Amino acid sequence: MTHINALDPGASPLDYYGFELRRHREAAGLTQKQLGDIVNYTGSLVGQIETARKLPTPEFSERVDAALGTGGLLSRLVTLVMRSQLPAWFQHVAELEARAVEISTFQAFTIHGLLQTKAYARTVLGALDRTDLDDRTEVRLARQRILEKTEPPILWMVLSEAALHQEVGGSATMREQLVHLLSFEGNPRINVQILPFSVGAHAGLQGSFSIFRFVSDPTVVYTEGYGSGHPSANPDTVKDCSLRYDHLQAAALSLRDSAELIQRVMEERYGDQREADGDPVA
Known part of the structure; x- marks a missing residue:
């Protein structure tokens, strides 16, 4: 087991977080148990985080910041910690997400990670590999904090109707996920359009992709394979995918009609889930 005094705060964002947590806790004259109680x-969890053996969550960070009066230090650090835990090939993409002023994405099979619920994300991530699943789920959800910024990016998501019917995690999980999508209705910065089955052949048949636009940097297109990501600022690629996205948006349902289709699929395919005693489960 790593001795806490051996922690090198420069080794990684996680080590730096643990070092700062310990430093502020001790400055407050609290034991790990006392801070945990507060x-x-x-x-034990406080100790594991201090020794870089456990990932902190945004909620943990906010509570400790309030308890120790750190001025939001740990809440700022946890963003870097979470990003550092992403697969190496995806870390650059997370940085693009965080810096973009507009994100346009077409998703052919699943809900985009920025709008996934915890249960849906956990099922997607655990489909083949359940190693460290809790931590990997928290890391994915932490990316969504960019939507809570004072000036969040504008997000446009064109979603294939297939993603509404692909039952990920069971009916209750899908219902919760579709309710989550509907919760953004009326939010001008988060827009979800459904590409219906009736469209037939369309400009996105080659697969999902995202377009990141910035204040001054070149636009970047991102595509993804199994265990690899492919960001590109090549002007021809950007031009081609921008044109494809324009056609996908034109073929997709309006925001209002999209919300109605999501609602209809949710009710008809995933209906009210009931527990054994007959009480509905939201």
């Missing part, structure tokens, strides 16, 4: 976590 923030409603176990002292």
Whole structure:
């Protein structure tokens, strides 16, 4: 086991976070257990985070910041910690997400990670590999904090109707996910359009892709394979994918009609889920 005094704060964002957590806790004159009691976590968890053996969550960071009066230090650091835990090939993409002023994405089979619920994300990530699944799920969800910024990016998502019917995690998980999509209706910065089956052949048949636009940097197109990502600022690629996205948006349903289709699929395919005692589950 790594001795806490051996932690090198320069080794990684996770080590730096643990070092700062310990430093502020000790400055407050608290034991790990005492701090855990204050923030409603176990002292053992505090110790694991201090020794870089466990990932902190945004919620943990916010509670500790409030308890220790750190001025939001840990809440700022946790973003870097989470990003550092992403697969190496995806870390650059997460940085693009964080810097973009507009994200346009076409998703052929699944909901985009920025709009996934915890249960849906956990099922997607655990489909083949359940190693460290809790941590990997939290890392994915942490990306969504960019939508909570004072000036969040404008997000446009064209989603194939197939993604509404692909039952990921069971009916209850899908219903929760579709409710989540509907919760953005009326939000001008988060827009979801459905590409219906009736469109037939369309400009996105080659697969999902995202377009990141910035204030001054060149536009970047991102495509993804199994275990690899492919960002490109090649002007020809950007021009081609921008044209494809324009056609996908033109073929997709309006925002209002998209919300109605999501609602209809949710009710007809995933209906009200009921527990054994007959009570509905939201």
